[in-house]
Amino acid sequence: MRPPSRVREMPILRVIARALVPVILLFGLYVQFHGDFGPGGGFQAGVIFAAGLIIFALTFGVEALRQVVSVVLTERLMAAGVLLYGAVGVLAMFLGGEFLNYSALDPLTTGHHGQHLGIIAIELGVGIAVAATIMRVYYAFVGRRLDGDGEATEPALGAEPGEGTP
Amino acid sequence: MSSVQSFSGLWAYWLIIALMMVGLYIVIARDNLIKKVMGLNIFQAAAILFYVTMAKVDGGTAPIVQSGADHAGGHGGHDVLYSNPLPHVLMLTAIVVGVATTALALALAVRIHGDYRTAEEDEAVIYDMEHT
Amino acid sequence: MPPVELLLMLLLLATVIVVARLKDLFAAAMLTGIASLLAAGLFVLMDAVDVAFTEAAVGAGVSTVLFLGALSLTSRREKQQERTRILRILPIVIVVATGAALIYGTWDMPAYGDPDAVIHHHLAPDLIAETEEKIHIPNIVTAILASFRGYDTLGEVVVIFTAGVGVALLLGGLGLRRRDAGTEEES
Numbered sequence: 001m002r003p004p005s006r007v008r009e010m011p012i013l014r015v016i017a018r019a020l021v022p023v024i025l026l027f028g029l030y031v032q033f034h035g036d037f038g039p040g041g042g043f044q045a046g047v048i049f050a051a052g053l054i055i056f057a058l059t060f061g062v063e064a065l066r067q068v069v070s071v072v073l074t075e076r077l078m079a080a081g082v083l084l085y086g087a088v089g090v091l092a093m094f095l096g097g098e099f100l101n102y103s104a105l106d107p108l109t110t111g112h113h114g115q116h117l118g119i120i121a122i123e124l125g126v127g128i129a130v131a132a133t134i135m136r137v138y139y140a141f142v143g144r145r146l147d148g149d150g151e152a153t154e155p156a157l158g159a160e161p162g163e164g165t166p
Numbered sequence: 167m168s169s170v171q172s173f174s175g176l177w178a179y180w181l182i183i184a185l186m187m188v189g190l191y192i193v194i195a196r197d198n199l200i201k202k203v204m205g206l207n208i209f210q211a212a213a214i215l216f217y218v219t220m221a222k223v224d225g226g227t228a229p230i231v232q233s234g235a236d237h238a239g240g241h242g243g244h245d246v247l248y249s250n251p252l253p254h255v256l257m258l259t260a261i262v263v264g265v266a267t268t269a270l271a272l273a274l275a276v277r278i279h280g281d282y283r284t285a286e287e288d289e290a291v292i293y294d295m296e297h298t
Numbered sequence: 299m300p301p302v303e304l305l306l307m308l309l310l311l312a313t314v315i316v317v318a319r320l321k322d323l324f325a326a327a328m329l330t331g332i333a334s335l336l337a338a339g340l341f342v343l344m345d346a347v348d349v350a351f352t353e354a355a356v357g358a359g360v361s362t363v364l365f366l367g368a369l370s371l372t373s374r375r376e377k378q379q380e381r382t383r384i385l386r387i388l389p390i391v392i393v394v395a396t397g398a399a400l401i402y403g404t405w406d407m408p409a410y411g412d413p414d415a416v417i418h419h420h421l422a423p424d425l426i427a428e429t430e431e432k433i434h435i436p437n438i439v440t441a442i443l444a445s446f447r448g449y450d451t452l453g454e455v456v457v458i459f460t461a462g463v464g465v466a467l468l469l470g471g472l473g474l475r476r477r478d479a480g481t482e483e484e485s
Contacts, residue, residue, distance in 0.1 A: 031351075036435040038230065039347040041443065043262045047355040054363055075466065082459045085452055100448040103432075112434045119435065119444040122451070129455050130262060133462035134360055137269040140469035141367030144276060175409020180401055181307045187397040188314045195389035198376040200323055200368055204330055207361065208314050211337050214349070222344040223418055224411035229345070229438040231430055247413070249345035250422045251438045255447060258439065259454040261352045265361055266461035272368035273468040285372040288379075 017059035024052030032127045036116065042123035046130025054138050062142050071143070074136040081129025088121045178219050186212035197287045199275040203268060210264050214257045221253035229254065303343050310336040321376045327365035334358045348439045 032045030057065040089100040097104025102118025189212060192205025229251035275285055282290045313333045320326045334357025341350035408415035429441040443451055 035440050036437055038437060039228075039351050039439075041258075041348065041437075041440050043258060044348070044351045044355055047262065047265075047352070047360055051355060051359040051363075054360070058363075078459055078462050082455055085455055089448075089452070100452070102445060102448075112432070115433045115445055116435060119433075119440065122444050122448065123440070126451070126455055129459055133266060133458050136462050137266075137273075137364065137465045138367065140273065140465045141276070141364065141371065144371055144469045175412065176404050176407065178303070178307070178410040179404040179407060181304075181311060183397055183400045183404070185307075185311055185314055186400070187393045188311070188318050190396060191389055191393045192318050194392065195386075196318075196376070197379055198323065200365065200372060201326070201376055203368075204317060204323075204326060204365070207330060207357075208317065208333070211334065211353075211357070214353075215337060215340065218341055218344050218346045218349055219410060220407075220415070220417060221346065222411045223413045225413070226345055228347045229426070230347070231436040231438065248426055248438065250418050251442055252417075252422050252425065254346045254349050254439050255442045257346070257349050258352050258443065259451060261349065261356050263454055263457050263461075265356045265364070266458040268361060269364050270461045270464045270468075272364055273465045276368055276371045277468050279372040286377050289377075 013059055017055055021052050021056045024055065025049060028052060028131075032123065033120070035123055036119060042126025043130055045123075046127040046132075047134060049127070050131045050134035050138070053135060057138070057142075062139075066139075069135060071136070071139050074132045074139065077128050077132035078136060081125045081127070081132060084125035084128065085122050088118055088125070092118070179216065182212050182216050182219060185215070197289075199278060199285045199287060200272070202287075203271045203275065206271070207264070207268060210260075214260060217253040217257050221250040223247060223249045300343075303340060306336055306340050306343070310340070321378070322374070323369050323376055324366070324374050327362055327369060330365065331358045331362035334361065348437075 028045050028049035031040035031048055032042060035041035035045065053065060053069060088102070088105075092101050092104045093099050095104040095107065100118075100122075102115045104114060105117050106112075106114030186209055189205045189207075189209030192208065193202050196202055196205065226247045226249040229248040232246070278290060279285045282293050284290055284293070310333055313329055313336065317326045317329045317333065320329070334353055337357065338350040338354040341347070341353055425442055425446060426438055428446075429435070429438045433441045433445055435441055
């Protein structure tokens, strides 16, 4: 494996990553919101979105990614995704249905729209939670290296040697 | 039931069992913790394949309703024939939970390496015996 | 079994056997990614498009990155194992015995793709019918995942969240455990 600092000087990787990352993120959003109609959904979208951001970090460095998505933000989004899922369930209870019975979200019709609305909302919660968790796990592995812990023999993925050591 | 013909549909399961046993072999025969996690991943992939194999229906299609397909007729009948969607749902979540637990297992392996300076199980056990 | 699926399955088996034999963990990690991609191909052939999607994104993408990250923190090569003869043969005996027992267990199973299998007649037809009737979204897998089994999926998300918290607690992270050189946390 080449050292990451040399990887970052390779123009082909940089140019292709620059072109691909926005497409991957857009595709992640498509998978997220088109999951009702075709293959896809929150789980896949979260993974794809996180993978796109990780490709960005692998090519341009973790520090560049941290300026966009901070570690604390990923932790908050992890909890926010789970809470959004739960909140939809509780909201259905307040509207007179059972926990997670989305039909109650739309009392005017027979419940089709409520089901659709509920599924979109909880899939969004799943997507946020999954993407944030995978980002947090990636930060944990890379940060372990940057914090100068462990007798690592290989440079960590996307981490400059000695980049984070004080 | 015990004729050769009745076994002809079981080859898929047997290949998956072979796959699963390779994963089991890695887990019990290798000392490197990261390799063990790879073995667990292979075992898990085999289990997922097993479920999805059972869900397959001959002549079926992916469980996504096409608009107006109800009247097209899949098997000469009223309905389109779909593969069983229930195992798909269970395995879909199992894969994502699997990657989360893999991350946790790898984190444990990294911590063990941090404390023992080795990711080999036998060396860690020898270290423990020498230092207690 | 149709020839394409047989071919993919044999390729998958060959890849996995190479993973078991390789001492270079870096190469083994890349090969597990390839194995996931082959598995995703098999899932498409078995009509499980959603599962294939997930497997391709998770197995071939994120999982491999996690393995490489862990390898960069431990060691890249597996140590050569020096074992007595009995300890080398014993795992193979156990694995073969387990495999034989499992194959014996498949004798009563329905054939691959058998439309008359029990699982296709118990719950699945109800779920397919009710998806079209009550939920009105085309993807039956999403409908079951999010609505019929919504409680179950909530549990899965909590599991993922918990695993993320566990990794964060075990490994720390960028800046969060950047401490002075003198203080070791565990001793």
